[in-house]
Amino acid sequence: MRKFNSILVANRGEIAVRVMRTAKSLGYRTIAVYSEADAGALHVRTADEAVLIGPAPVQQSYLDSAKILAAAKETGAEAIHPGYGFLSENAEFARACEAAGIVFIGPTPEAIDLMGNKAAAKRRMIAAEVPCVPGYEDADQSDDVLIKAASEIGFPIMVKAAAGGGGRGMRLVHEEKNLVSALNSARSEALNAFGSDELILEKAIIEPRHVEVQVFADTHGNVIHLGERDCSVQRRHQKVVEEAPCPVMTPDLREKMGRAAVEAARSINYRGAGTVEFLLDASGSFYFLEMNTRLQVEHPVTELVTGLDLVSLQIQVAEGAPLGLDQSDITLNGHAIEVRLYAEDTTQDFLPCTGRIDAWEPATGDGIRFDSGIDAGQEISPFYDPMIAKVISYGDSREAARYRLIEALKGSVIFGLTTNRGFLIDILAEEKFAKGEATTAFIGELFDDERLAAKSPDTAEMAMAAVLLYQVERDRARAAAIYANDQLMDWSSGGLLLTRYVFASGDVEKDVTVSPLRDGSYEVMVDDKALKVEVMGRSKNRAQLTVDGKRKRLHYNTLAVGVVELTDDGRTLRFVNTIAFPLSAAGAAGSGHVTAPMHGTLLEVFVKPGDTVEVGTRLAVLEAMKMQHDILAEVTGIVEEVVAVAATQVSVGDLLFEIKTAEASE
Known part of the structure; x- marks a missing residue:
């Protein structure tokens, strides 16, 4: 059995703090890595030791495996926990850890490789007789072949990036005439996000529930599941609210889904924590969606209803010890709900926000847990995911957990940047959610632009x-x-x-x-x-x-x-x-001055001086906080000046375009 005494956490923010909390409680020395933007971050101050690994952009810091391995060598770290995101599902990084004699607290590189590609994973699951959505997952990626496959599957079709996750490179297509455009945009987003433009097609299951099963496997042949989580409340395929157990789960359905998830893990000789995701339709039929070979963002709800510490189990398995649990040991008690608190403006199409946190006082109380990596005075930069905290509640019943979570959100003090807190409260208070009836269509059905618009003060x-x-x-x-x-x-x-x-x-x-x-x-x-x-x-x-x-x-x-x-x-x-304050009309909306709404990288610029544009014309694409945002014209007129340059960084308020309006030319 391999033993280690020090753990480097190759991540940042709340997950780094959360992993360190358990590791320190078990007596391990913890090491943080950080970028220049995170020099004063909470995860850096939580660790016993910390190493600067580069500038703010992730490619030069948190995604640079060589720098992370060098930090491990410098500090004598014997194991690396990757958290989630960044290098957590990078098979080459896992191999590099092994080659360096460092324990990777996660699955084998082979399992990461296989399940990290949706096409290969689906082929393996079909072979293992795990229920799968009808679709196309073969190697030929030509438009003609994909169009033919879509026609045979039948619309609506879901176009998905074979690599990665988080909703990027994913498009829902209702009609064949829109397929080619969806293929092109999905390829572009997938290539930029994951370095691969391979796609798969799947029959769209309309208004399903998104239900995932937490699995755990050790190196002694033991594979169990820890129950399910319902992650149906999503926006643009990204989870917003997660809960355990699923509100419509029955013992028979749980047994069937759990058995399928365990079989999926067993078929690839899995090790450690993993999540098998399914779509559950109204009839009770379920279909394999994908497997995440890491700890999930929403793992706290499973911890609260099982009483287990999943990070502790990960470390235990990584050291070669048996789980010490079998399926009969797992019982689900009470109910837990988690929401993701984001720095984003829900009134502006969920635009990620940056700024300084003037005040941060999370609420306290029975059944309330905050997982966060922020502090008052901290700057939220444009370089990373806009999630700033997870708020989790637990109660003997779903209603108790729901009410506690609403009050925890209302009772928390946060100032200095815009968040989605009000939106989360509205979701939890919505009757359809309260009744446990939310599907993946929930937000799209109930939260239109009018409802999301800013409310005037009374x-x-x-x-x-x-x-x-x-x-x-x-x-x-x-x-x-x-x-x-x-x-x-x-x-x-x-x-x-x-x-x-x-x-x-x-x-x-x-x-x-x-x-x-x-x-x-x-x-x-x-x-x-x-x-x-x-x-x-x-x-x-x-x-x-x-x-x-x-x-x-x-x-x-x-x-x-x-x-x-x-x-x-x-x-x-x-x-x-x-x-x-003195009056200033500079940069006023509709003035023809188009400025950057936030810090980020300009991926593409679509207009040149002399072009005629209308309100809504796509001027450029800005990437910020791992998402792509269209910069649109707010006026009709002629482009006079193009300051924007593709593949360059811009700051909030930077001038990008000057548009001469019809009124200005008269």
Whole structure:
């Protein structure tokens, strides 16, 4: 049996912190690797030792296996845990670890190779008599052959990248006329993301559930499953909410799916933690989708319902020890739900966001778990996946877990960057989800552009923002005063003291005045409506107020001068006092100035000076946070200047194009 005492975690963020937490509890020395962008990151500070491996881009740091192996040699690391993403499913990296005499905490390179290619994996599963979706997975990748195969399978068709995952290189095609375009775009995205443009085709199972089974195998021939997870709530084929157990699972179906998953793992001589993913249709039929040869993002829900530490089991198996469990030892108790908290703007087509985290205080309470790799003061860069935390709840029942998760999201303080928290709360509160009826069509059916659009603040929120900003500015003035006289604060010899704000929040702009009253409360005028606001208590980021007698608990942030952010019932609003800033029309929407919406790399530029464009014309493709984003024209006119250059890095706000509108030329 191979023993080791030190583990290098070849990853970053929450998964690196999570792996280190277990490793340190078991007495292992932990080593972190980090890029220049992550120098102050939590995973670096959590580790016993840390090594800088390069600049921010992943190709020069976290995907550079030679640098990671050099860090292992430098620190004397005897084992490497790859986490998920990055090199976790890279067979060559696993082989390189073995060649260097380092234990790779994961499956064999052969298993990674086989299951990492969807075409080869599907062929092996068909041979193992695991139920599979009808499709095409052969070597001939010509358009003619793929079109013919699609016609024989029947539409709708799912086009998938044979390599990789995460929804990249995947297209749903309803009609043959759209197939060639889908093939081309899927190939391009797959080649850029995974270095391979090989595709497979599958019959689209409409509105299925996405159910996956956690398997574990040791080197002594033991293979078991740890139950299932329902991952049906997805956006663009990327999971948003995961839970265990599946709400519609029966003992008979669990036994059948579990047996199929175990057989899939056994057929490839699997080792360690793996996940076999299935599509489950309304009739109870299920079909093999793919196998992930690593720890999954959503593994915490399995840990909570089984009482097992999956990272501990991974380490145990990697050392050559038997699992010490058989199938009869596995019982599922209670219910667990996980949501992925992303730095993204759901009102802007889920655009990933960057920025500084001004405040971060995750909620606490029974049955609540946060897996995160962030801290207050940390910068969220454009170079990595926008997931900043996982929020997981556990309860004796699904309803208990659901309510706890909603309250944990509402009760967490996070300011400084836009997140999808409100969207997650809306999902969990949706009746169809509450009833356990969500399929993979759930988000597309219920969350259209209108529902996702930014909500305007009401007068009570305007009033609370004004009073909080007033108090903070008053406190700053008191602290800065050489001769502070508290008795003169909030006092005027000419009647009520009026402080005026012109608040802009989204598309709304309101004139607001605040007047302190003798009883310590405030009269706030929002346009022509008067409200009475009392501050019952206020700390750094939390406040309790009453508005016309109605009590509210909320979070707030006033780090920026003239700006106040409120989180009311999980919904965050930003108010800017426009009279505190000079006016600027530069970069205004619809002005013809097209700027980068975020940091990233320009992959393609589609226009040149002199081209005529219309609203919605595709100008360029920007890659940021592992996703591709179209840059579209917001006006109709003629392209005057093209600053954008393909294959170059841009920063948020950088000018990309100048478009001369018809109005400007008159």
